[in-house]
Amino acid sequence: MSAEGLTQPESAEEAHATSLGISNEKMAMWALIGSECLFFGALISAYLIYQSRYNAAPEEALTPRNLFDIPFTSVSTFVLLMSSLGMVLALAAAQEADWRRFRTWTLATALMGATFLSGQFYEFTVFAAEGFTLTTSPFSSAFFVLTGFHGLHVAVGILMLVALWSRSMAGAIGPQQVDAVENIGLYWHFVDIVWILIFTLVYLIPAE
Amino acid sequence: MRPQGSHREQRRLRRSWFGWVIVAGLSLSACAQDYPQSALDPAGPIARQQDNLWNLVFVIAIVVFVLVQGAIIYALFRFRERKDDDGQIPKQVAGNTKLEILWTAIPALILVGVAIPTVQTIFELAGRPDGDPLEVRVVGKQYFWEFEYTGDEGQGVITATELHIPTDRPVYLTMESRSAVVTDTGAGAEGEARNGVIHSFWVPRLAGKQDVVAGHVRELTIQADEPGRYPGACAEFCGLSHARMRFYVEAQEPAEFEDWLADQAEPAVADFDTELAAEGERLVSSDTIGQQCIACHAIDGYDAEGDQVANQRIGPNLTHFASRETFAGGFLALNEENVQAWLDNPQALKPGAQMPRLGLTPDQIDAITAYLLSLE
Amino acid sequence: MTATAAPSGQRKSLFRRPQAEHGFWSWFTTIDHKKIGILYFVTAFTFFIVGGIEALIIRLQLAQANLELVSPGLYNQIFTMHGLTMIFFALMPLSASFFNYLLPLMIGARDVAFPRLNAFSYWVFLAAGIFLYSGVFLGGLPDGGWFNYAPLSTTVGPDPLGYTETLAQAHAVRMIFYSVGIQIAGIASLASSVNFIVTILNMRAPGMTLMRMPVFIWMALVTSFLMLFAMPVIGIACWQLLFDIRFGSNFFNPATGGDPVLWQHMFWLFGHPEVYILILPAFGIVSEVLPVFSRKPLFGYTALVFSGIAIGFMGWGVWAHHMFAVGLGPVANSAFALSTMFIAVPTGVKIFNWLGTIWGGKLRFTTPMLFAIGLVAMFTIGGLSGVTHGVVPSNYQQTDTYYVVAHFHYVLFGGALFGLFAGMYYWAPKVTGRRLDERLGKTHFWLNFVGFNVTFGPMHIVGLRGMPRRIDTYDTGFGWEIYNVIETVGAFIIALATLVFMINVLYSVFLKKGEEAGNDPWDARTVEWMTSSPPPHYNFAEVPRVTARDELWHRKYTPGSADETIRVPAGGSSDGGEEEHGAHIRMPDPSYYPLVAALGLPIMGWSLLTGGTAMIVMLAVGATITFAGLVGWTLEPGFENGEHA
């Protein structure tokens, strides 16, 4: 396969190689990821600024320490991390044109993503039951908006993976699919590395 | 709005050669105009320090301006295509490294020259001034300024819109912002003001601006050389009556200032010359109308709940209301007519004012006005 | 959408594919960058008129002391919308229209990298404008100023106790229009920035190396990067704002521990790159116009390119110069003072290199040239007042006065808009096939030039003499009246100038009175002038092979003996014949889906005005429409099968 995407259905210049010899779509994805750095950076910095503003007396405050369930989150973190592995294995399969294996790993990746999301959903409901919601404190607002937007990204990723899977079931297999897998994979890994940061900055470090 | 301000400005401008640029080029009216709020006419050391930097950077800007525009105009005439053009293509010059380095380096050097005094002055102006400053807490509220003279010297005096200060002595302001917040999250007791929008305290002739941000305490030093009335304004957009959130700084000789402060520290007078004023006093101390006024306004001697500090109320302290020349953010002259109109319908005079229309009868208005005007 | 590529298999799209290349309906489905460019232009210019009319109301209200033409509440909406409209819906999309139309032409490509994404950007931008202005009917327009400081914009509002009519209720609604409107516009900018970056880096004609690209393209690239990185910042800020006002979060609410200053950081972190997003395209245009009408190559091409890049980077390190009076402390203020001042260095390099370009040339004073020189002169004034702002202690006096208003109109109007007008006159022949009338054009320029200085010049003085900005009225006794009335007169001169421009377009283009242009009416230097005017759908029958910077010039002229430059005998440039050559070239088919996908966004926005089930239903409807659009889009092949001629 020609990974450098000599055929771009979107590009008007079908017959010509691109100026830099790299695929338009992949470049667009990297540009988007660069942009997303600023997006999540903003959320993370809001969190860092507000992480110790609890709007309650120290004894009653809902803080990272008494809220977070580290073992639970560690497990979902692990699941998300492994989904990244699933993603590269799916890509490797697609590159070798082993579309059955590709579908298995794609589905596995999506499932791991879904597991992570359900974990997050569960975590949110537990927090809400403890009286920790968006409105509780600057800390809570920053926490929910940061992790919520991350979750939204995971959800979008799952949608794209499921789309890939079902298109492949419908017989869409070819070099263009490989490109698509690679680009969606980039997105997926990016969402994963954001979580790598969140896990440390939000969950592990604040414990005092 | 004494004309001396502008004379001084013009005199000062004429002293320096570039002053002519302003006087001739910028000042479009020939006769002596009156600019009481001009930032170019400092009346104290702080403003003067800031103005000195302005003079420096302004000269530089004018020089660069003249050079660049001069070069453009020269080039336009010198290199225009002439009628009798020979059809020759001009020499194709694509650059000149030496020149390019030069015009990168020279502006950089000039800017270093500006940067050094800038940074110096930033640090000089920051923080509490040396010596023995008068301390005043300034509270910005929608839409007026409140001033509390703190410390032993201040005797707890609270006033609004007109800030009296002694001359030749730094006045150290600590500033915060409060608004009437009535959402379920923000409110304290009814009538209490907290956590307001951003305002900016600005008396151009005494000092540059300082924004006042809720959740932070900001500081600013002002100082006046000579007695006078210096107008100021809220300079950060703060809502409907931002334009009507003005104030005055009244600089007085130190002795005069001491007298003023002592007067203000007295409670409101309780004996009245007229029956009408006494009737007004009864209304304001009554449980019906009075409770409302007192919920938002402190008048020493009539404390409602008692536990609210005066400057946490929504409205201005009225204890010595009649000692002011203006009210409601300094844009209304304090006279009977205006006060009556105000009591009748504050929003009609000042849209967005945080005082409700209380539905007072004309008689009540007359009485309360008479009372308020007796609060010297 | 970028990733899931359409299959190469033989399949039809779900619905009948739109095919029209001409006529009214073709505008709704077009994915031709040239048509989209024209759409952008017409829409943006309409918004410019709207913003201009708002400006005229501002000026009328301030013409004299104590006027009450509009109420304070209305005034606040008008100046807020004036700022928002001019920045987000006039100037940015005007630049986008130039990028759209010209990028592919100037790099020798047939279209942008993602034509449908391009159409999507346009429709999203239009949807954002409609959404924002729908506030007129749905509860009020934003009234917190274009930078909308919290907590005035969030929990407190302009009338917390609600004594003035129903303002307290309407407040949240207005802020929804602000936050969602800007976010939707941001999506459009983000999508175009990705598109332009990929197009410039990846779609260049053979031989068009990066250092052979016209400076306009370079500036488009830098601008696109600025958009790419700045839009998410304002996006998050607007989300946080939205959560604060609509769902009770605590980001900027000091009463519950939030920090209003964080909003300011976020806004200006976006806001300052944004002002360079507005000016750099104009710098690019000037860098194209000056050489052509000086008949000399650009002086210091490399320096111009790198100073543009430097401005782009440095622009990220100066944001707090909008916050000097906020009280960030002397250390932060000093640091930002330094970075602010030194941004004058790369900008100066540009000014001086432009001077170097006209120096020793043979200047032809056509209308585009006049506007380009106007930019150099007027922007310098605005830049210099910018440097005076950077002197922090002096800034304490200047900030939030009309002196600042003067600064930013000199750079925005005298800079960006003059540049864009230069570009309009310069490329109008390419776009329309006809030159705009020179006599009307020069009238336009001079009226504009005079009106501009009469309007904004006095603002310097009146600002230094103590007039704060954003006041709906002022009292007598401050000595401000005379300046204000002059400014108002000036604004009407600008309006007159704008009318002359519109008449010119009408006269020259629609009444076809303009001179027929031919391929290369200005004896220009870059490759877009090699194709016909207007260019065919596919731009170039034969993609040009580029061998030099100023490719076209080199095809027309060669160095002669000694210092001379001589014209190459006719035939050297590729003239005519495009239509026949190109008949076989097939461009991607039009598509409904970008429009459909864009349609859902404002519906989701409006849902926030309601509550409960209605909100959920509307959100779902909007999301479904957008999702359906995106699905249709990914499944749709670039070309309809079987018709591949």
Add this chain to the structure above:
Amino acid sequence: MSDIEEHPPHPGVGQYVEIGVILAVLTAIEVGLFYFDMARVITVPALLALTLLKFMLVVMWFMHLRFDSRWFRRLFLMGLGLAAGVYAITVLISVTGGAG
């Protein structure tokens, strides 16, 4: 044209799995550090270093940045660098409350 470059092929399945295992182990160490009772001056930098390592592993191998075009690297690093720079300053100014 010098714009076009060559780059080495992407890693294969074996390598992917290796990286996956390393990632899992690093995460385990992180969580271990959390429970391990040690001075924060040690754990916090250690946690940050491990996080950075994981970050790099995913970016370099899973996202192939190590093997791909330098243009991708530029795009990513520009965004990452800008974000790190401007937000660090914002957080710094905000938590010091502008008192400095």
